[in-house]
Amino acid sequence: MKASQFFISTLKEAPADAEITSHRLMMRAGLIKRLAAGIYTYMPMGLRVIRKVENIIREEMNRAGGIEMLMPVIQPADLWQETRRYDTMGPELMRVRDRHDKEFVVQPTSEEVVTDIARQELRSYKQLPKNFYHIQTKFRDERRPRFGIMRGREFTMKDAYSFDRSPEAAAVSYQRMYDAYCAIFNRLGLDYRAVRADTGAIGGDLSHEFQVIADTGEDALVYCPQSDYAANIELAEALPLLDARAAPTQALALTPTPGASTCADVAAFLKLPLQQTLKSLVLACDIPADEAAGTPARAQVVLLLLRGDHDMNEVKVGKLPGFEHGWRFAHLREIEAVFGSQPGYLGPVFAGGRPAGLRVIADRTVALMSDWVCGGNQVDTHYTGVNWGRDLPEPDLVADIRNVVEGDRSPDGAGLLAIQRGIEVGHVFYLGTKYAKAMNATFLDETGKPALMEMGCYGIGVTRLLGASIEQRHDARGIRWPVAMAPFSVVLCPIGMDRSEPVAQAAQQLYQQLLEAGVDVILDDRGERPGAMFADWELIGVPLRVVLSDRGLKEGQLEMQGRSDEEAVKIGADAALDAILSHLKSAA
Amino acid sequence: MKASQFFISTLKEAPADAEITSHRLMMRAGLIKRLAAGIYTYMPMGLRVIRKVENIIREEMNRAGGIEMLMPVIQPADLWQETRRYDTMGPELMRVRDRHDKEFVVQPTSEEVVTDIARQELRSYKQLPKNFYHIQTKFRDERRPRFGIMRGREFTMKDAYSFDRSPEAAAVSYQRMYDAYCAIFNRLGLDYRAVRADTGAIGGDLSHEFQVIADTGEDALVYCPQSDYAANIELAEALPLLDARAAPTQALALTPTPGASTCADVAAFLKLPLQQTLKSLVLACDIPADEAAGTPARAQVVLLLLRGDHDMNEVKVGKLPGFEHGWRFAHLREIEAVFGSQPGYLGPVFAGGRPAGLRVIADRTVALMSDWVCGGNQVDTHYTGVNWGRDLPEPDLVADIRNVVEGDRSPDGAGLLAIQRGIEVGHVFYLGTKYAKAMNATFLDETGKPALMEMGCYGIGVTRLLGASIEQRHDARGIRWPVAMAPFSVVLCPIGMDRSEPVAQAAQQLYQQLLEAGVDVILDDRGERPGAMFADWELIGVPLRVVLSDRGLKEGQLEMQGRSDEEAVKIGADAALDAILSHLKSAA
Incomplete structure (x- = not known):
């Protein structure tokens, strides 16, 4: 071309x-x-x-x-x-x-x-x-x-x-x-x-x-x-990060945590590691109407418990039993009706026992934690020293509901995840x-x-x-296509082609040789100045550039530069075809 | 394949x-x-x-x-x-x-x-x-x-x-x-x-x-x-079929033509050539409202006159002056209002002079006719011996409004049209x-x-x-693709490939040779019986069929048949590749 x-x-x-x-x-x-x-x-x-x-x-x-x-x-x-x-x-x-x-x-x-x-x-x-x-x-x-x-x-x-x-x-x-x-x-x-x-x-x-x-x-x-x-x-x-639940060492306590509504805030306020806190997320699952039983469609409120430094995995949650008919985050009024409190201070511990109709699902890691911290179901308070069984019933369901993080154990047991x-x-x-x-x-x-x-x-x-x-292959000057994808494999850049007969002739000859060798070559015969010409082809990302100039040709040489190479190399004009073919072969 | x-x-x-x-x-x-x-x-x-x-x-x-x-x-x-x-x-x-x-x-x-x-x-x-x-x-x-x-x-x-x-x-x-x-x-x-x-x-x-x-x-x-x-x-x-209008030789006469409502009927009834009759078509052209003049949008009734054996060309008519804003065939009530008669008996001759608002457009040939026949604007009557100028005013417009017919003169003057x-x-x-x-x-x-x-x-x-x-290339058995369009250029049909090792081997070998020669070949290894196999490929229209059979191979021969050939020709198994290539070359 x-x-x-x-x-x-x-x-x-x-x-x-x-x-x-x-x-x-x-x-x-x-x-x-x-x-x-x-x-x-x-x-x-x-x-x-x-x-x-x-x-x-x-x-x-x-x-x-x-x-x-x-x-x-x-x-x-x-x-x-x-x-x-x-x-x-x-x-x-x-x-x-x-x-x-x-x-x-x-x-x-x-x-x-x-x-x-x-x-x-x-x-x-x-x-x-x-x-x-x-x-x-x-x-x-x-x-x-x-x-x-x-x-x-x-x-x-x-x-x-x-x-x-x-x-x-x-x-x-x-x-x-x-x-x-x-x-x-x-x-x-x-x-x-x-x-x-x-x-x-x-x-x-x-x-x-x-x-x-x-x-x-x-x-x-x-x-x-x-x-x-x-x-x-x-x-x-996501495998559990603990092998077994340790015995309680702390007493349950309701602790004021004024203004601390995130796990990070609470951990900082209490001077505890974030890994000691629990994140409480409240969801609502759709439950369709049951015509036989005469019950209308409704929403089941679900409390999801994650360790403070973990994130919920929506895909995993969507596959849990009870979530088949769809789910969403609970509305504020649903939360307040069940917890008597508001987001930032929610938790699974209820002074009067777990409310009817609330389902509690804990992440695998959460289910094995001891002496943990969670919201107090009152604004500006958290429970500390919480322990499963002693302070609240076991969760209704323990499941993998979190995103993996760097350093988690690989499910195949072979090492740690990246x-x-x-x-x-x-x-x-x-x-x-x-x-x-x-x-x-x-x-x-x-x-x-x-x-x-x-x-x-x-x-x-x-x-x-x-x-x-x-996204994978670019630099400040533009695209770096692999040979297999490049719009052209090679660009011939003759300098001053319109003024120099030797340049025009050499460019034309090499162009023909490359075409005959089946190389997808473009000859830049637009008459642009070298700077503009080189910038265009670096931006477009053609893998190999060959420059023909009067000065080079007098010495019997061309310049060849791969798109990712720092410098051009001089190649003999007579051996240019072979040099180009072997460069492309090694780059492919 | x-x-x-x-x-x-x-x-x-x-x-x-x-x-x-x-x-x-x-x-x-x-x-x-x-x-x-x-x-x-x-x-x-x-x-x-x-x-x-x-x-x-x-x-x-x-x-x-x-x-x-x-x-x-x-x-x-x-x-x-x-x-x-x-x-x-x-x-x-x-x-x-x-x-x-x-x-x-x-x-x-x-x-x-x-x-x-x-x-x-x-x-x-x-x-x-x-x-x-x-x-x-x-x-x-x-x-x-x-x-x-x-x-x-x-x-x-x-x-x-x-x-x-x-x-x-x-x-x-x-x-x-x-x-x-x-x-x-x-x-x-x-x-x-x-x-x-x-x-x-x-x-x-x-x-x-x-x-x-x-x-x-x-x-x-x-x-x-x-x-x-x-x-x-x-x-x-469509050039006019007459060079000049001949002088009238007949007198105008209103002639009963009971039940003869088409030009062919009239010509048969009057024992005149169809070429002596005129076909009257009534159209209505849209004329948009003219706000300056205060006239609303309306339709202009146009009478189109063609020789009895000619057909109107809608594209040509659509380009006439006055047709820019669209046109259609006139409704029956429009026709009756202007002509006082009904289709089948319409014509340009009016006893009381041409009605106001009626535009008459004649085909070039019609404008040069003499002593012609047209509808009498009364049911069951036609005028005979009609002549322009003498019996009615010249048309408002003479134009090419008909389809060319076989035998018309070529517009370039070189001969007659087909x-x-x-x-x-x-x-x-x-x-x-x-x-x-x-x-x-x-x-x-x-x-x-x-x-x-x-x-x-x-x-x-x-x-x-x-x-x-x-549509251009088929016969009773199916499609006949040219080599350039065929889904495959050659089909190899080995007979009893599953039972005969020599057939399987020869087919496989020729298939490889053809692939290597760049031929778009399909090897029919489905194990179909010869009749079904041949019928399929004739229907699909592959240009060349090569049949390999035990009996043929024993004589060192294959059979080759072009899709349009009446008979197969025997070719030497050793020279099969050359024979196929040269057949394709001559067929391409």
């Missing part, structure tokens, strides 16, 4: 609404252009990167037995009603009516459509396993689109769906996709981690997220440096028969009887990958 | 709603699967064809200087309001609101978005010309989607947009796209014709349609076999400054002054091309 025949549009300054580095650099390098909130045009430079990513994904998906198809963007609502996602997905699902007032959705993903195809097309166990995938435009009407294409509304996703005859066979399909994802992210030159993850709204039993490691990532990843344990913090199991930030770029799910059951997707098994298909689904955020890679 | 690792799903019968051959064959060959009216999934077999078409388009677009980008599917309504297309496009434009109740459209095309990009990015004449294109999913909410993907609602289109500094430069860009389109359709192996076309709702001054020749086509194409004149019938100029049917698969438009003006897309010219960009737009219906090719 010659720059004069391409479209290059770099900016000195990023627009004010670009919050994070990757968004700023993508705008400045002219990779994307904003059309509306969370909706971007992929400019020619950006589309080249997308196509390279797509091709790598496609090659590895095909190698793993995936079969590519293309499902529609606009999908009829009735399929989405079969799985009830039309109702459960909320406003992120973009809905649209056609001229005949029929309901459709703009697809955020394609479980329904692919399952509809499978139930029509896959009739016998002999046709299984099958793995269908497509790379298609998706839409998710995010409430607050942000970070450019990292959390946009319109985006490109590769989604794959596997169909199997048994859970064992589905596990093989799952593992094959897991391996393919590793191959893809390796080829893309990313520093990533596969972590166990919650299956969330999509349902199912087992899932892994593929997270690109970056300090700016929205997700916290928990891993054990001594083993291969790795999980999203939403899922990572935490880093990540950007989710891929997700593999074992779905079981959730969708097959909802849509009656059956096949005839070996005995001729209908059986539900075992499914998996597997997504990669194609456009998000660009942002994730940039 | 091995068939066992791919997805093949053929049907004996097409679904009942598949009306035309291409739709039936695409469904039967498993290329597409219906999701909703006019919305199809491209199944693995169909997607392979789409990708081949896309790649050819991409290569030729790039060669012609096009720069690929990717504009969003969901586009904000405000841009569409700038050009007023949000209001003028009607219900074909799918509209959608996001969670914040903002209005968007599902793009049917991208003039607005690309012009918005151009007005931001192309600031100087030095940046022109530019040609941006993308290959993207489009949606057009057709009232009656039909013919499978030929007139579907969701479809894939390549749309390109050129920006130039002058009409002369825009003409160069236009010609470059015209040439690129010829290259594309030639490479796709299509029998097509480029015809001058009406610019329609998209606006602009010059356009050509690229029409694939097929008897089932919706469009009529007019061409002159003696020259390169070719136009869509909507646009093709007509064939076509399927529109591409369209190039010179838009002038229509969009640039509406959206204020200017650049600074050589003198530093802002000037409006001259634009062109250029579309190819990627998915429609599949249907068009099939």
